[in-house]
Structures are given as structure tokens and as C-alpha cells.
Amino acid sequence: MASRRATPDAVWAALSHPARRGIVDALRSDPVATGALHERLEREGLSPSRFATQRHLQVLREADLVLVTQRGRERLNALNASALYQATIGWLDPASARTAHALDSLKRLAEAPTAKEQRMTEFHITQAIDIAAEPARVWAALIEEPAAWWGAPYLLLDGPSAFELPLQCGAPVVERLGEAAALWGHVSAVTPGSVYAWIGQMGMGAGAWGEVRYELEATEAGTRVTVTHDSALLWADDAAGARSSYDYGWADLNARLKALVETGARHGTAGTNAEPEFAFNPSS
Structure with a gap:
């Protein structure tokens, strides 16, 4: 059995094919059975056969991007978000990572359907x-x-x-x-x-x-x-x-x-930490 290599090179190589990116996208929400994955890839024109889908899944598993989980009698494919994180946002310093996460959250909030009118x-x-x-x-x-x-x-x-x-x-x-x-x-x-x-x-x-x-x-x-x-x-x-x-x-x-x-008056955290007297004129 091939050893798993949760390295950036392995992850990027695995994601170089559109079918494998399609699999990752399909697994973002929940684990999915191989048959259902193949049906989706086939509809999208990304995989011509079940064998090809199996091969793409194997590449993703070897890169540690996909894990196999058991739900009752069903074997499901699940996205290993940790490996994906380490190959992408994991390179950023903590402050930059939080900003990237905030931007992604804002994007998802703006695009997500909601009963409340978006504005x-x-x-x-x-x-x-x-x-x-x-x-x-x-x-x-x-x-x-x-x-x-x-x-x-x-x-x-x-x-x-x-x-x-x-x-x-x-x-x-x-x-x-x-x-x-x-x-x-x-x-x-x-x-x-x-x-x-x-x-x-x-x-x-x-x-x-x-x-x-x-x-x-x-x-x-x-x-x-x-x-x-x-x-x-x-x-x-x-x-x-x-x-x-x-x-x-x-x-x-x-x-x-x-x-x-x-x-020289210091009204910040290294001083009084309180506002000085000033006239407030609201901007137009």
C-alpha cells in the first residue's frame, strides 16, 4: 500500500487534475460514497468511467486529502481538511490566516441563500x-x-x-x-x-x-x-x-x-487612556 504523504508537493500534484478538484469540492460539506461521487463527476464530464474515478480517489488518498470513513455498512470518502489547510493557509502567519478566514467568511455570508433579505x-x-x-x-x-x-x-x-x-x-x-x-x-x-x-x-x-x-x-x-x-x-x-x-x-x-x-499629553493606553476635550464636528 502506498504511504500517505501529507506534503505541499503531494497536495498540489493531487489537485492538478480538474476531476480531483471536483472530488474535493464535492466533499466540502459531507462524506460521499464512491458511487455518488462518480455519478457527479460523470454528469460534469470530469470522469469517463468508474475505474477513472477510483484512480483519482486513490491519488487523493495517497496525498492524505481524502480519508475513508465507515457509516454503518457504507464506506464513505471524507475530505481531510487538515492536509489542505497545511498546504495552503497553513503557510501564513496566524494573523494573516485569521484575515484570510475572515475574508472567506464574508464571501460565504454574501453568497449564501438566506430567508433574510441580503443587503x-x-x-x-x-x-x-x-x-x-x-x-x-x-x-x-x-x-x-x-x-x-x-x-x-x-x-x-x-x-x-x-x-x-x-x-x-x-x-x-x-x-x-x-x-x-x-x-x-x-x-x-x-x-x-x-x-x-x-x-x-x-x-x-x-x-x-x-x-x-x-x-x-x-x-x-x-x-x-x-x-x-x-x-x-x-x-x-x-x-x-x-x-x-x-x-x-x-x-x-x-x-x-x-x-x-x-x-505631549498622552491620552492612549500608555497614558490616561481617556479622550481629551475637543469639539466634535460630524463629517458630511
């Missing part, structure tokens, strides 16, 4: 604030000192978290507290000194996705910081409320960033 709502927030300092100083505070201006209640972890805003596109934007970590998204754009953006769920759950972008522009008085937040929410019962909440939240965080740069 996708969007919101767009744009805010600007003037800070009396050169762009280099504002950029340093934004990227290098996030814990000094980002704080409660805009946290995913319960405690004085630290934030990581890496300068590499695709890198995770992470909130950390001891051994715990929470993912805010992944860096989508970086122009050192002027642009920083990331995409992710932004604390809104699996049914939401968006991008936040900071843009810094030199002015005669210092630096103008523009923040945009574009998001899409699936089945949002209170989209206006969500937008209003995030609108206020970004205004609060902008005020904290301004206070840090101009006065």
Missing part, C-alpha cells in the same frame, strides 16, 4: 485636522508612538494594549496585551512621511470590511492630517449608527494625536 451597506468618513508641527514629527507620533494616542474605548483587548503599525505593505496591524494579540487589519499603502493605510475588519466583526487611510500634508501652520475610512457592512441593521460611532471615534483619536504632538 450590503457602506459608509464613507473623511476628517481633517491641523497640527502645529512639521510632518516628520506628526509621522513619528503616528507610527512610532501609537500607544500614546490610541486607547479606550477603541480596543479589541481588555487592558493597556500596545499597537504595532509596521511600514511594510501586507504586514499585520496588531494590538497586543501580554501573550494575547488582536488583528486590526493589514497594511495596504505606505509612503513614508505622508501616507499610511490598512485594510481589515476594524473591530466590526466578520460581516464588515474597510480601509483606513492617513494622509499628511505640509502647511504654513504645520501639518494637515486627513483620515478617510471606507467600510462595507453586510446586513447592517443600523448602518447610520455604525457610521456615527466611527465618525466620533476617529475625531477622538485625531484629537489625541494632536494633543500628543502639540503638548
Whole structure:
């Protein structure tokens, strides 16, 4: 009997044939008997004979992608999701894997039939604030000192978290507290000194996705910081409320960033962890 090789090479080789990909697709929900598998492949024009189907199944079993299970007197073929995971998403770091899973969940939510009417709502927030300092100083505070201006209640972890805003596109934007970590998204754009953006769920759950972008522009008085937040929410019962909440939240965080740069006041998790006094003007 051939030994099973749950290796990426074996998995990718096994998936190189459309009939075997069809088998994997058929097994995604439940184990299926060989006869039923062959009937499906035959209908789809993927396998000309039962012998060919058996041969494709054998290749998948040798790659450890398909396991044989017993249900009463019936022998069923079951997908070994672990082998598939290790050959694909298993290569990703944990934060990236969670993002991939969230994107897949959002896709399945959007495509799945439901008794509830499906709808996708969007919101767009744009805010600007003037800070009396050169762009280099504002950029340093934004990227290098996030814990000094980002704080409660805009946290995913319960405690004085630290934030990581890496300068590499695709890198995770992470909130950390001891051994715990929470993912805010992944860096989508970086122009050192002027642009920083990331995409992710932004604390809104699996049914939401968006991008936040900071843009810094030199002015005669210092630096103008523009923040945009574009998001899409699936089945949002209170989209206006969500937008209003995030609108206020970004205004609060902008005020904290301004206070840090101009006065040295630390209102983030590495400081008072409370909002400063500021005038809130809702964005249009």
C-alpha cells in the first residue's frame, strides 16, 4: 500500500487534475460514497468511467486529502481538511490566516441563500485636522508612538494594549496585551512621511470590511492630517449608527494625536487612556 504523504508537493500534484478538484469540492460539506461521487463527476464530464474515478480517489488518498470513513455498512470518502489547510493557509502567519478566514467568511455570508433579505451597506468618513508641527514629527507620533494616542474605548483587548503599525505593505496591524494579540487589519499603502493605510475588519466583526487611510500634508501652520475610512457592512441593521460611532471615534483619536504632538499629553493606553476635550464636528 502506498504511504500517505501529507506534503505541499503531494497536495498540489493531487489537485492538478480538474476531476480531483471536483472530488474535493464535492466533499466540502459531507462524506460521499464512491458511487455518488462518480455519478457527479460523470454528469460534469470530469470522469469517463468508474475505474477513472477510483484512480483519482486513490491519488487523493495517497496525498492524505481524502480519508475513508465507515457509516454503518457504507464506506464513505471524507475530505481531510487538515492536509489542505497545511498546504495552503497553513503557510501564513496566524494573523494573516485569521484575515484570510475572515475574508472567506464574508464571501460565504454574501453568497449564501438566506430567508433574510441580503443587503450590503457602506459608509464613507473623511476628517481633517491641523497640527502645529512639521510632518516628520506628526509621522513619528503616528507610527512610532501609537500607544500614546490610541486607547479606550477603541480596543479589541481588555487592558493597556500596545499597537504595532509596521511600514511594510501586507504586514499585520496588531494590538497586543501580554501573550494575547488582536488583528486590526493589514497594511495596504505606505509612503513614508505622508501616507499610511490598512485594510481589515476594524473591530466590526466578520460581516464588515474597510480601509483606513492617513494622509499628511505640509502647511504654513504645520501639518494637515486627513483620515478617510471606507467600510462595507453586510446586513447592517443600523448602518447610520455604525457610521456615527466611527465618525466620533476617529475625531477622538485625531484629537489625541494632536494633543500628543502639540503638548505631549498622552491620552492612549500608555497614558490616561481617556479622550481629551475637543469639539466634535460630524463629517458630511
